[in-house]
Amino acid sequence: MKSKLGQNFLIDKKVAEREVQHANVNRDDVVLEIGPGRGILTKLLAEKAGKVLAVEIDEKLIQLLKKFLPKNVELIHGDVLKVDFETLPRFNKVVSNLPFQISSPVTFKLLNYGFDLAVLVYQKEFADRLVAKPGDKNYSRLSVHVYYKADCKVLEVIPKTCFEPEPKVDSCMVKLIPRKNPPFHVWDEDLFLDVTRKLFIHRRKKIRTSLIKLFDIDIEDGILYMDRRVEELSPEEIGELSNVLYRKTKNIDMS
Numbered sequence: 001m002k003s004k005l006g007q008n009f010l011i012d013k014k015v016a017e018r019e020v021q022h023a024n025v026n027r028d029d030v031v032l033e034i035g036p037g038r039g040i041l042t043k044l045l046a047e048k049a050g051k052v053l054a055v056e057i058d059e060k061l062i063q064l065l066k067k068f069l070p071k072n073v074e075l076i077h078g079d080v081l082k083v084d085f086e087t088l089p090r091f092n093k094v095v096s097n098l099p100f101q102i103s104s105p106v107t108f109k110l111l112n113y114g115f116d117l118a119v120l121v122y123q124k125e126f127a128d129r130l131v132a133k134p135g136d137k138n139y140s141r142l143s144v145h146v147y148y149k150a151d152c153k154v155l156e157v158i159p160k161t162c163f164e165p166e167p168k169v170d171s172c173m174v175k176l177i178p179r180k181n182p183p184f185h186v187w188d189e190d191l192f193l194d195v196t197r198k199l200f201i202h203r204r205k206k207i208r209t210s211l212i213k214l215f216d217i218d219i220e221d222g223i224l225y226m227d228r229r230v231e232e233l234s235p236e237e238i239g240e241l242s243n244v245l246y247r248k249t250k251n252i253d254m255s
């Protein structure tokens with residue numbers, strides 16, 4: 001077992017069955033699985049899907065999987081963060097017990113690529129941050145970024161005893177459906193993401209203080225939550241704030 005690769009293997013087949021059910025996998029689907037491991041989920045996916053693309057970094061596991069997986073599974077040996085998705089057959093669903101150490105980059109890589117639906121298992125702490133709402137202690141830039149890109153729902157908590165070796169913490173099964181359109185309009189998406197990231201570095205500071213510190217901008221406008229903290233602002237309000245900054249930096253008349 002290689003702990004740095006997040007190799008905690010699922011041993012409860014019922015959990016894998018529920019993942020496949022929640023993803024409503026059928027013969028029209030091309031499903032991406034990240035980290036097939038010993039193949040507990042891969043086998044079930046292959047029974048239902050037209051095709052399964054399984055990306056595994058560990059050569060030893062690839063050799064093991066080759067021996068028993070059916071022909072509709074394409075095994076890809078590599079680091080999912082380096083694999084160019086455009087070189088793979090187009091996949092429309094993602095079902096995976098993710099290696100926890102790459103949860104964040106792999107989620108954004110997937111959301112940037114686009115798909116219909118994903119059922120993903122994350123560590124509980126990460127899942128709590130994914131779905132947190134303004135005012136929650138877990139509300140973070142991750143919550144705002146993911147909300148902007150996808151509809152996200154925790155389906156169930158999976159006890160750590162369902163994995164071998166047993167990890168230190170429980171996990172959560174999460175359903176992600178990318179939004180066809182963003183939930184609110186921002187003039188400059190990169191600026192919105194950057195403003196969110198920077199404001200959450202100083203999550204307890206008043207917005208006015210942060211804006212002066214970070215952007216050297218003092219906005220006099222009373223409607224703009226200047227005396228509140230970013231941890232209390234909804235994603236929509238942060239989007240609005242980024243639009244004000246956009247207009248300010250471009251010298252566009254705000255009246």
Ligand code: SAM
Pocket residue numbers: 005006007008009010011034035036037038039040041055056057058061078079080081096097098099100102
């Ligand atoms: N799907 C299996 C299961 O449920 O038992 C294994 C899940 S285990 C949590 C994560 C798997 O991801 C391991 O097989 C590990 O080798 C693989 N892995 C880790 N980092 C990876 C990466 N960057 N790219 C592809 N696979 C990776």
